[in-house]
Amino acid sequence: MRQAGRALPEYRALKEKHSFLELVQTPELATEVTLQPIRRFGFDAAVLFSDILVLAEALGQGYHFREQGGIAMEFTLETAADVARLETGAVRQRLDYVARALPLIKQELAGRTALLGFCGAPWTMANFMVEGGSSREFTRARALFYTDRPLFNALMEKLAVATTDYLLMQIEAGADAVQIFDTLAGLLPPEHYEAASGQWIRRIVAGLGGRVPVILFAKGMNTNFEALLSTGAPALGIDWAISLGELARRLPANVAVQGNLDPVLLTTTPAVVAAETTRLLNAMRGRPGHIFNLGHGVTPQARLENIESLVNTVRNSS
Numbered sequence: 001m002r003q004a005g006r007a008l009p010e011y012r013a014l015k016e017k018h019s020f021l022e023l024v025q026t027p028e029l030a031t032e033v034t035l036q037p038i039r040r041f042g043f044d045a046a047v048l049f050s051d052i053l054v055l056a057e058a059l060g061q062g063y064h065f066r067e068q069g070g071i072a073m074e075f076t077l078e079t080a081a082d083v084a085r086l087e088t089g090a091v092r093q094r095l096d097y098v099a100r101a102l103p104l105i106k107q108e109l110a111g112r113t114a115l116l117g118f119c120g121a122p123w124t125m126a127n128f129m130v131e132g133g134s135s136r137e138f139t140r141a142r143a144l145f146y147t148d149r150p151l152f153n154a155l156m157e158k159l160a161v162a163t164t165d166y167l168l169m170q171i172e173a174g175a176d177a178v179q180i181f182d183t184l185a186g187l188l189p190p191e192h193y194e195a196a197s198g199q200w201i202r203r204i205v206a207g208l209g210g211r212v213p214v215i216l217f218a219k220g221m222n223t224n225f226e227a228l229l230s231t232g233a234p235a236l237g238i239d240w241a242i243s244l245g246e247l248a249r250r251l252p253a254n255v256a257v258q259g260n261l262d263p264v265l266l267t268t269t270p271a272v273v274a275a276e277t278t279r280l281l282n283a284m285r286g287r288p289g290h291i292f293n294l295g296h297g298v299t300p301q302a303r304l305e306n307i308e309s310l311v312n313t314v315r316n317s318s
Contacts, residue, residue: 186220
């Protein structure tokens, strides 16, 4: 479960000593944070502790956390000159700390637990980069898509190239599978998803050459799964706003599905979590390729006893 460590006291203790960026950029610290939820809950897979915006920083557009909350990019992509400043050739060098963290994590996992790498999809990345950081309403990337398609495509071209290289680096460093998070996919009208996002993800998936499984999570795309299937991703992560059982019956049997328990359940009670987990497991019973997971990330308000209830319910199901 991505971001599972945010709810852990041991993670919060580290955060009292180190900034988020120090945790991400120091291989030994990133290793420790990655392993914390594995030690406590014994998940089947460990997710690299990092952030999608490290790729923007590697391209030359750094970021920091605002005092009032949220993320601010060092500059906003507004012109062709801004896009031209982005350097795709320095990704591996600037993200070497990720390449050094993965083998450390792999060694600690000792073959008992899978290791997942991840990245942001170009469309989701573009929203932060064009908006200038996090925002209540991301609008500028859509406006760029509608008004200056050549400049939009130039940005997406760079992001697709850099993302492919970054994921290949993670795979070479030991990732057993990789996840592409298109968290802002739902901002797009269905008829424009292919041009604004889908085609670039398809290029990335093709560029990885089937070396490891790829999981695509596109939040808010619950009426447009044909577009997601066309990317070639062999597994789809599903948010909580759709019946997973009904969807799984509509998808090809050779496409794995990951999801999709509502994350807010982890703030309720162990009994409620167990009941809802059982309901989801029953809905997916007999369907091959189901990866039980949340429909989005773990919130900092998640209660440890609820995560334990979820894990125990899944493990004891038959």
